[in-house]
Amino acid sequence: MKAAVLYEFDPSLTSPQYVRYEEVPDPRIEKTTDVIVRIGGAGVCRTDLHIVEGIWRDKANVQLPYIMGHENAGWVEEVGSGVEGIKVGDPVICHPLVTSGHCLACRRGDDMHATDSKFPGINTNGGYAEYLLTGARSLIKLPASLTPKDVAPYTDAGLTAYRAAKKASRHLLPGEYAVVIGVGGLGHIGVQVLAALCAAEIIAVDRSDMALGLAKECGAHHLVKSDRTEVDQILALTGGRGAEAVIDFVGEGDAVAKGLAMTRNGGFYYIVGYGGKVEIPTIEMITSEKTIVGNLVGTYPELVELMALADRGLVKLATREYRLEQANEALHDLHHGKVKGRAVLIP
Amino acid sequence: MKAAVLYEFDPSLTSPQYVRYEEVPDPRIEKTTDVIVRIGGAGVCRTDLHIVEGIWRDKANVQLPYIMGHENAGWVEEVGSGVEGIKVGDPVICHPLVTSGHCLACRRGDDMHATDSKFPGINTNGGYAEYLLTGARSLIKLPASLTPKDVAPYTDAGLTAYRAAKKASRHLLPGEYAVVIGVGGLGHIGVQVLAALCAAEIIAVDRSDMALGLAKECGAHHLVKSDRTEVDQILALTGGRGAEAVIDFVGEGDAVAKGLAMTRNGGFYYIVGYGGKVEIPTIEMITSEKTIVGNLVGTYPELVELMALADRGLVKLATREYRLEQANEALHDLHHGKVKGRAVLIP
Amino acid sequence: MKAAVLYEFDPSLTSPQYVRYEEVPDPRIEKTTDVIVRIGGAGVCRTDLHIVEGIWRDKANVQLPYIMGHENAGWVEEVGSGVEGIKVGDPVICHPLVTSGHCLACRRGDDMHATDSKFPGINTNGGYAEYLLTGARSLIKLPASLTPKDVAPYTDAGLTAYRAAKKASRHLLPGEYAVVIGVGGLGHIGVQVLAALCAAEIIAVDRSDMALGLAKECGAHHLVKSDRTEVDQILALTGGRGAEAVIDFVGEGDAVAKGLAMTRNGGFYYIVGYGGKVEIPTIEMITSEKTIVGNLVGTYPELVELMALADRGLVKLATREYRLEQANEALHDLHHGKVKGRAVLIP
Amino acid sequence: MKAAVLYEFDPSLTSPQYVRYEEVPDPRIEKTTDVIVRIGGAGVCRTDLHIVEGIWRDKANVQLPYIMGHENAGWVEEVGSGVEGIKVGDPVICHPLVTSGHCLACRRGDDMHATDSKFPGINTNGGYAEYLLTGARSLIKLPASLTPKDVAPYTDAGLTAYRAAKKASRHLLPGEYAVVIGVGGLGHIGVQVLAALCAAEIIAVDRSDMALGLAKECGAHHLVKSDRTEVDQILALTGGRGAEAVIDFVGEGDAVAKGLAMTRNGGFYYIVGYGGKVEIPTIEMITSEKTIVGNLVGTYPELVELMALADRGLVKLATREYRLEQANEALHDLHHGKVKGRAVLIP
Numbered sequence A, B, C, D: 001m002k003a004a005v006l007y008e009f010d011p012s013l014t015s016p017q018y019v020r021y022e023e024v025p026d027p028r029i030e031k032t033t034d035v036i037v038r039i040g041g042a043g044v045c046r047t048d049l050h051i052v053e054g055i056w057r058d059k060a061n062v063q064l065p066y067i068m069g070h071e072n073a074g075w076v077e078e079v080g081s082g083v084e085g086i087k088v089g090d091p092v093i094c095h096p097l098v099t100s101g102h103c104l105a106c107r108r109g110d111d112m113h114a115t116d117s118k119f120p121g122i123n124t125n126g127g128y129a130e131y132l133l134t135g136a137r138s139l140i141k142l143p144a145s146l147t148p149k150d151v152a153p154y155t156d157a158g159l160t161a162y163r164a165a166k167k168a169s170r171h172l173l174p175g176e177y178a179v180v181i182g183v184g185g186l187g188h189i190g191v192q193v194l195a196a197l198c199a200a201e202i203i204a205v206d207r208s209d210m211a212l213g214l215a216k217e218c219g220a221h222h223l224v225k226s227d228r229t230e231v232d233q234i235l236a237l238t239g240g241r242g243a244e245a246v247i248d249f250v251g252e253g254d255a256v257a258k259g260l261a262m263t264r265n266g267g268f269y270y271i272v273g274y275g276g277k278v279e280i281p282t283i284e285m286i287t288s289e290k291t292i293v294g295n296l297v298g299t300y301p302e303l304v305e306l307m308a309l310a311d312r313g314l315v316k317l318a319t320r321e322y323r324l325e326q327a328n329e330a331l332h333d334l335h336h337g338k339v340k341g342r343a344v345l346i347p
């Protein structure tokens, strides 16, 4: 099959060719619960740039060359002998993690913390290709209203935003505020999920007017241009107290310190973006009684919930399509801030 | 009345006399809800040392000279004209915060986040004295089983430990682990509260054998001597995964980094002690999906709950009594690690 | 002042004159926290009809003659000597319960379960009058967008619907269903609150086409005409399983049995309306693992939350105005199903 | 193999022989995830008597003859081709439900509400036999401290009690009360679980002095002899208000009405036993704001949690052993109240 293969890291992201489009062997069914999916679309993600930079090298422990692409959807091509309830030709979206379902985390529904998982596109071959090897437990059948290439980025970008926004929605009450820092591929989903799941007033923060325009379309009630004064603007909007929830889709540079400063005493700061560092004196944590929450993708049931929102049109994903052989173009466009919404590679 | 008064900060804590024992004017009822309490005992707290050091200078915005002592219990001496349900002579323990009860936080039961509070001993005169001015909303009547001087430190040391341990107990399930870092005045209460409120296995970490002995008496199931290997010891005890809850009563030095490292993926790190700094890359927060929780004393209902535990003997507080004129001796003993349990000043 | 006074019970509701419009003594400030409110509007409620019938006689233990009217809003007329933060002329909505704030339920924010409360209009004189005696803790200042006569019914009808719908919204996930049985004065608020607080699909059930039309305007996604088949219709809409939440605003006749039958295994049946009886074998409760939840008005903070929704236009209340001397006409119109939305008496 | 087989229902339970001890065909592996367990012990349960009576006939839809026995533990005898992580000879306890793990309930960890389950001993052949056919997802390996015949009743009796008591422990605070009605095979586990998981005061209610003695050993703080006055006794113990949680292990006769009457306003009544009926006017549910909760066994992770308690000796199960051919004697002894703790059949 054809695939876009990563051969070496590029810490400065200056190479014109991050990946090589070439012929590789097809994946094969090995376990009775394996499934091969014909890719309909594979999302291109900032995490892919971070992989190219080498940031995930230690965490993911992947051997090059390998195939990136952790946001996948398509059609079932072949199933292992023990697979039930899924048949060849079914349109499916792929939960990013492949789990066996045996560990206690899986049994509690918390499959993101499985002790026994693979993460295609991160630590094994992913979906920048014609076919993907995954597992039966990772697949959700799509309703007729949704097509694979349109929903692929929901599996990570969407799901991560969904999980963080859902956590926030569980404690946000009418009269309270939620700040969304960074209205890109994830953030614009985060705004929509908040609008669907709670009645807090949503404040979007971004340095880009285009992003703030997108935030408004997505349901943000207040728009704050990110400059030196965004903390003061948030405080002014919230009666001087800050927001009960701040979801930080940037997670680097001064976003972290500002995000914490925008969080109300007793409030929650959700980290989704990464690259930077949390630095806060313990006395600040004590006196403010703030909570800092890390967020990692979401569970299988949460992807089902997100598909229910998408099916009803409560969440929409802005995508831009590229052919698989344009993988480098897509990655560069993302790197240079030229993608509104989310890039998707189509084989 | 007699009081131990703080006249100046001492950043190095080297002065032999932090406070001056002297005659000061008696407090007076000003508002209809004011109450004057005759002090039965005032706890001496590490926070008092931090106040002397000047660490709280900016946060508390207090003018010297003033009277420290935020852990108070005694008997009602005089009540304002609007006070109901409390009468002169009642033995009482004082919730550390004085609130009006009008703001939304108070109305939700979350009085620690009142927008309209005073904190005697922190930002107004406290209980290193014969009498204390407080408010009717701060008082809890003591059952016959409890006397003021024995329970005074529960108001802050006990209540803070209670709140953090209670938060942890809400998610700790049988088969899971709770680490308590630092088994001093707060930590030994934390161990007892965990033992009373959940069935997690409790691991106590301290550098002192005396403290570990106290931890064992308090109900800890595993004792870990704090040295260069405590993280590895915790991982060994928890199947390599770390603990679902880590409550850090130290909060300075390498306790913070180690505390975070002992926390299981998806787990909670509770900060109670302070003086140090949380420093963690956002990518670590993402991939581990840990939560960092600040903890500030506790609410009035939580102090009622803690008194119920104390009344039934489920929580015991080791105290050491000093006369009020020995305030400096008590503070120095605390500073030099010579107090087992908790020092209490008795006028 | 003028008031509409209840002199005797009428179990059959056949009397043309339930109440007598007449001159009565003005209320007077007695306690330091008392407040007198000049009534801007008083909601007329099905509970008032139940009071006239004598259903509340034992529960409320009220002595006739007295003044009904438990849904009140207006302007502050006079305040007791200990009242802070509220001044004469302030437009206010009155939480229906008057509490002292001392008991543990109040301190936990759960003032509906205060051990020390009065309920004007239920067990003491209410707002079918020019002036009402209430307490400072019951008052919420209105934003400029809201006027007393338009919001009065929120204090009970709205607040009760809000609390039940909020409870449901805490567990309703995307892809799940909420049934609202009875889209009258309370139910139409319930639909709007669900739509604001969660992303469940809302199914409205009513025997009246007018009510179903109102449900649709309020945000219901499916309309089910109440006849012999409504349980089957709900099962058909929910894949044969029933709804995760059923909120029953009728609570009498066959609504209860049907409501329970519409509830999915593991789901929640919320009772708001009353007059009937829950009857279910314990084996049914075991095998279905359903939960049956009683609902009583809501807390002060919940009324603040509801006002935030109203202020932003997320909840609207259909009212029909009557002059205070038309109290009997309003009550009869309500009794005969002629009021769309909610009747309000204006002095 | 040998088995004790049920051939016909006996509504009056008067037959001396409910089941027939005889030779039957061995079970066989059919699906790749099937497992055959050699029975070490099978609990005898009041539900078995209800099955003999025919009470479960409609719900379970089972065809006679069949083999009862839904509380099973033993050793793995044979595994299907797709089974991982479990090997022949492993000592195991069997979660009572056999699920495929595909449905959304399973994926959320809520396997008791699986849409695709079998319940051996209820709707398919169970463990009153030498061998049992179950599934890989149902098995939990036993620690060395626990042997199959001693833990078998935990799978249903223990797990049901655990789940109900765990639910209650999530909201029970120090200073609050939990009533346990009926201290038999389930109730005595319920008392121990409450004592392990929370600090509420536990009140045991039973008509038998032997049962109350067992309650005391299990950790109950107050013992109430069940007669005409038990509601008054509970009110007297709880300051006139009733208990925040009432767990009813009887569920028939007047236990239900009394259980609801013992429940505090705003409190929770948990139904575990069955045979009777809940009957309560909706107005009572409204004004009291009580919650009625049905309870059905527990999840696989909850059985893991219960095994952790048993492993640490925090929960102990009183059992009485019978040989498999004594099945009728065991059932009759249970029927006539002659079993202290729990009967177990050993092949």
Ligand SMILES: [Zn+2]
Binding pocket: A044, A045, A046, A047, A048, A070, A071, A156, A157
């Ligand atoms: Zn991604």
Ligand SMILES: [Zn+2]
Binding pocket: A099, A100, A101, A102, A103, A104, A105, A106, A107, A111, A113, A114, A115, A116
């Ligand atoms: Zn797993």
Ligand SMILES: [Zn+2]
Binding pocket: A013, A332, A333, A335, A336
């Ligand atoms: Zn480039």
Ligand SMILES: [Zn+2]
Binding pocket: B044, B045, B046, B047, B070, B071, B156, B157
């Ligand atoms: Zn202190």
Ligand SMILES: [Zn+2]
Binding pocket: B099, B100, B101, B102, B103, B104, B105, B106, B107, B111, B113, B114, B115, B116
């Ligand atoms: Zn306040």
Ligand SMILES: [Zn+2]
Binding pocket: B013, B332, B335, B336
């Ligand atoms: Zn010294």
Ligand SMILES: [Zn+2]
Binding pocket: C044, C045, C046, C047, C048, C070, C071, C156, C157
């Ligand atoms: Zn009403």
Ligand SMILES: [Zn+2]
Binding pocket: C099, C100, C101, C102, C103, C104, C105, C106, C107, C111, C113, C114, C115, C116
């Ligand atoms: Zn109260």
Ligand SMILES: [Zn+2]
Binding pocket: D044, D045, D046, D047, D048, D070, D071, D156, D157
């Ligand atoms: Zn059983």
Ligand SMILES: [Zn+2]
Binding pocket: D099, D100, D101, D102, D103, D104, D105, D106, D107, D111, D113, D114, D115, D116
């Ligand atoms: Zn299932």
